[in-house]
Amino acid sequence: MAGTLTMLVLAGVLPDFRLQSASGDSATVIGVTAAAGAGAFGLLSALVWPLLVRAFLLVPALVLGLLVFFLNGSLLWLALSLVPYGRGSTDPTMAVVVAAAMSAASSATNAFLAVRDDRAYRRRLARIAVRRQRREGREGRAEPPTTPGTVFLQLDGLGYEVLKEALEAPEGGEPLMPAVAALYGRTHRITRWRTDWSSQTGASQLGILHGSNQDVPAFRWYEKETGEVVVSNRPTSAAELQRRAMERTGDKGLLAQDGASRGNLFTGGARQVALVLSVAARRGKETRSRAGYFAYFSDPANATRTAVSFVAEVVREMVQSTRALLRRERPRVGRGGLYPFIRAFATVVERDVVVAAVLGDMLSCRTAVYADLVGYDEVAHHSGPRGRDTRQVLRRLDRSVQLIAKVAARAPRPYRLVLLSDHGQSFGETFEEAYGLSLEELVRAGSGLQVPRRAGRTASGSEARAAARAALRRPEECGQEVPRKPDRDRGPVVLASGNLGLISFPDVPGRLTRERIQELRPALLPTLTEHQGIGFVLVRSARHGPVVLGAGGCERRLLTGEVVGPRDPLAPFGPGAAQAVLRTAQFPHAPDIMVNSAFDPATGAVHAFEEQVGSHGGLGGEQSHAFLLSPLELSPPVEPGEELVGAQAVHRVLRRWLTESAEPRPVPGPAPLATPGPAKNQPLSPAP
Known part of the structure; x- marks a missing residue:
C-alpha cells in the first residue's frame, strides 16, 4: 500500500514518470498500474536484491553504498517494464529518484506499523529469527534458551563524568540521553573504572576482550627487533596483538562461547564477526568481517536510509565546522579533507551496520555480543568531549541504545544489556598550538639535530578512520613504517598517542638507560623535563630501575617510591598514577623515553601531541575515567569502597557475569548500589 501511494504521488509531481498511456487512462486503471508496478518492484527487491548485494560484496563496502541508488533504480525500471499494456514508464535517472523515495516510504511505514502494533512486531521478529537460524544451520535448536544472553555495548570514548552529565535532567527538561537515564533510574547501576596508563581503545579493548593488554604501551609504538611501528588500529597489527594476548592467556577470549564481535578491533574469540579489524585483512569463511555489510545492505530500504543520512x-x-571557524572557537584543529566523510562513516554507516548486527544477534539467541559504537569518540577528537556537535552524537547514540533495549525485551531469549566505555577524553589545545612546535621538533632540538621547517606529524589515531579504510578494502595505511636499517642521522623515532609521546633510538639495540641517554644526548632529558608543556618523563636507570623525571630536578623512583627533590612529578596526576606508570615501564616493548604532557588539575586540560582537541592515550583528566553501567540483577563489579582498575580487571568482571548468566540465581546487591537514578536537578551519586 505504501509503495502504491508513493508511486501515485510521484507520478503526479515528476514530469518524466508516468503511470498511464499517452492518451490517458481512468483513475482505476492508473491505480491498478501503480499497484502492479509497486508489487513487481517489491517482488524483485525481495528476490533479486540480496543476490545483487552478495555479488557486489566483491567491491568495497562504501562503493556498494553508492551503487544502492543505481541498483534500486534498475529494479524499478525493470518492474515498470513488466506492467501490462506498457502504461508505466520512466527514464533511468528518474527511476533512481522514484526507487529511493519508495524504499524510504516503505521503511518508514513498516517502522510506524511495528511501533503501533506490538503483536505484529513480535511476529516479524520471530520470522526474522527463524530465517537467520536456518541460514546458519541452527534448526536443531528447537526452543530458545531460557538462560539470559548478554549484550555488551561499548560507547567508545565516553567518559564517566560526561555520562553523568548526560544523565542529569536540566531545569524543566529531560536528560541528554533519556533512554540510558531510564536504565540507570530503574534497572542499572553505574560504576567508574580507571584505565591503564595507555588510555586508548587498543589497550582497553584488548584487555577487556582477551584478558591481557600486557606489552601494549600506547596506541602505536616502535619495536626495535623488527624496525616497524605497531599501530593498534592497523589490521595486521591488531591480528598480531590478538595472537600475543591469546598466547599469553591460553584462552580464546570473552566471546568464545557462542559469541559475536561487532565493530571492534579484536574478535574476543567470537566466530561471528562483522567490521572487526583484526580479521579485516583476511579472507575466508572463518573471517568474514565484511559480512555485516551484506546483512544490512541486503534490505534496500536500509541502504537508502543510510545513504541519505550519510550525505x-x-x-x-x-x-558546523564553518560555524566554529566564523566564531573563532578555540582550541581548534583542522576539520577539512576527508574528515567530514570519516565522521559520517562513524556516526551513520558503522553505527547502522553495527546496531543491525546486534539486533540480529539477539534474534538468533547468541549468548554474548560485544559491539563498539565509535561515533562519539571520532567527533569528540575534533569538537571536544562536551561540544555542541558531540551532544548531538550522544542523542543519536541514545536512540540506538533505546532500540537495542526494546528489541532485547522482545527477543526469543531474555537479554541483559551492559553499557561500558573503554576510556574517556580530556580537553585542551594541542601541544603544537600551545607552544609553537611539535614534540618531534622539541626532541630533535634537544638532541642537537637540525629541526626541519615542518617535521612529519603522526597521523591521528582513529578507529573510525581504520574501519573506513577496511570498508574500502584498503586496510593497511602506508607511511607508518620506519626503515629496517635506520639512518643514524635520521634521529630518534618520535610517536604520539594522544598526550603520550614515545621516543626510541633505532640505531641502538635494546632499551637505553638514563645514563646512556645522557651520554649520547646530554641535552635531551633536560630539554624535555624543563619544558612547560611536559608533565613528566619516564626512563630506565641502570641503578634505580624505572624513574619518573620532572622539572627542577625532581624525580620519583618507582620501585622504591622514593621522591628526590621538592615534589613528586606524578602528584598532579592523582592516586594510582605511579602504579600505572610502573606497570608500563616493565613492558618489553616500552620505548627508551616516554613523555606525558602537562596536566592542569584545575581545568582538566592536557596537550595532545596529535591534532586533537579531545584526546586520550596518556594520564591526566577525564581520559582515564571510563564507566560500566550494569544490571542490578548481576553481582556488583566491585565491593563498596573498592576501585575497579585496569581493562584486565574489567575482563574478569564480564567473565563473572557471563558465568552468572549461564547458571541464573538471585544475586543480591548492596543497598547503596541499588538506589534509584537521579531526580531532576539532583546530582548523581558518587562512583563506588
Whole structure:
C-alpha cells in the first residue's frame, strides 16, 4: 500500500514518470498500474536484491553504498517494464529518484506499523529469527534458551563524568540521553573504572576482550627487533596483538562461547564477526568481517536510509565546522579533507551496520555480543568531549541504545544489556598550538639535530578512520613504517598517542638507560623535563630501575617510591598514577623515553601531541575515567569502597557475569548500589 501511494504521488509531481498511456487512462486503471508496478518492484527487491548485494560484496563496502541508488533504480525500471499494456514508464535517472523515495516510504511505514502494533512486531521478529537460524544451520535448536544472553555495548570514548552529565535532567527538561537515564533510574547501576596508563581503545579493548593488554604501551609504538611501528588500529597489527594476548592467556577470549564481535578491533574469540579489524585483512569463511555489510545492505530500504543520512551528516559537519571557524572557537584543529566523510562513516554507516548486527544477534539467541559504537569518540577528537556537535552524537547514540533495549525485551531469549566505555577524553589545545612546535621538533632540538621547517606529524589515531579504510578494502595505511636499517642521522623515532609521546633510538639495540641517554644526548632529558608543556618523563636507570623525571630536578623512583627533590612529578596526576606508570615501564616493548604532557588539575586540560582537541592515550583528566553501567540483577563489579582498575580487571568482571548468566540465581546487591537514578536537578551519586 505504501509503495502504491508513493508511486501515485510521484507520478503526479515528476514530469518524466508516468503511470498511464499517452492518451490517458481512468483513475482505476492508473491505480491498478501503480499497484502492479509497486508489487513487481517489491517482488524483485525481495528476490533479486540480496543476490545483487552478495555479488557486489566483491567491491568495497562504501562503493556498494553508492551503487544502492543505481541498483534500486534498475529494479524499478525493470518492474515498470513488466506492467501490462506498457502504461508505466520512466527514464533511468528518474527511476533512481522514484526507487529511493519508495524504499524510504516503505521503511518508514513498516517502522510506524511495528511501533503501533506490538503483536505484529513480535511476529516479524520471530520470522526474522527463524530465517537467520536456518541460514546458519541452527534448526536443531528447537526452543530458545531460557538462560539470559548478554549484550555488551561499548560507547567508545565516553567518559564517566560526561555520562553523568548526560544523565542529569536540566531545569524543566529531560536528560541528554533519556533512554540510558531510564536504565540507570530503574534497572542499572553505574560504576567508574580507571584505565591503564595507555588510555586508548587498543589497550582497553584488548584487555577487556582477551584478558591481557600486557606489552601494549600506547596506541602505536616502535619495536626495535623488527624496525616497524605497531599501530593498534592497523589490521595486521591488531591480528598480531590478538595472537600475543591469546598466547599469553591460553584462552580464546570473552566471546568464545557462542559469541559475536561487532565493530571492534579484536574478535574476543567470537566466530561471528562483522567490521572487526583484526580479521579485516583476511579472507575466508572463518573471517568474514565484511559480512555485516551484506546483512544490512541486503534490505534496500536500509541502504537508502543510510545513504541519505550519510550525505546529511557530511553536510552537517561542513556547516558546523564553518560555524566554529566564523566564531573563532578555540582550541581548534583542522576539520577539512576527508574528515567530514570519516565522521559520517562513524556516526551513520558503522553505527547502522553495527546496531543491525546486534539486533540480529539477539534474534538468533547468541549468548554474548560485544559491539563498539565509535561515533562519539571520532567527533569528540575534533569538537571536544562536551561540544555542541558531540551532544548531538550522544542523542543519536541514545536512540540506538533505546532500540537495542526494546528489541532485547522482545527477543526469543531474555537479554541483559551492559553499557561500558573503554576510556574517556580530556580537553585542551594541542601541544603544537600551545607552544609553537611539535614534540618531534622539541626532541630533535634537544638532541642537537637540525629541526626541519615542518617535521612529519603522526597521523591521528582513529578507529573510525581504520574501519573506513577496511570498508574500502584498503586496510593497511602506508607511511607508518620506519626503515629496517635506520639512518643514524635520521634521529630518534618520535610517536604520539594522544598526550603520550614515545621516543626510541633505532640505531641502538635494546632499551637505553638514563645514563646512556645522557651520554649520547646530554641535552635531551633536560630539554624535555624543563619544558612547560611536559608533565613528566619516564626512563630506565641502570641503578634505580624505572624513574619518573620532572622539572627542577625532581624525580620519583618507582620501585622504591622514593621522591628526590621538592615534589613528586606524578602528584598532579592523582592516586594510582605511579602504579600505572610502573606497570608500563616493565613492558618489553616500552620505548627508551616516554613523555606525558602537562596536566592542569584545575581545568582538566592536557596537550595532545596529535591534532586533537579531545584526546586520550596518556594520564591526566577525564581520559582515564571510563564507566560500566550494569544490571542490578548481576553481582556488583566491585565491593563498596573498592576501585575497579585496569581493562584486565574489567575482563574478569564480564567473565563473572557471563558465568552468572549461564547458571541464573538471585544475586543480591548492596543497598547503596541499588538506589534509584537521579531526580531532576539532583546530582548523581558518587562512583563506588
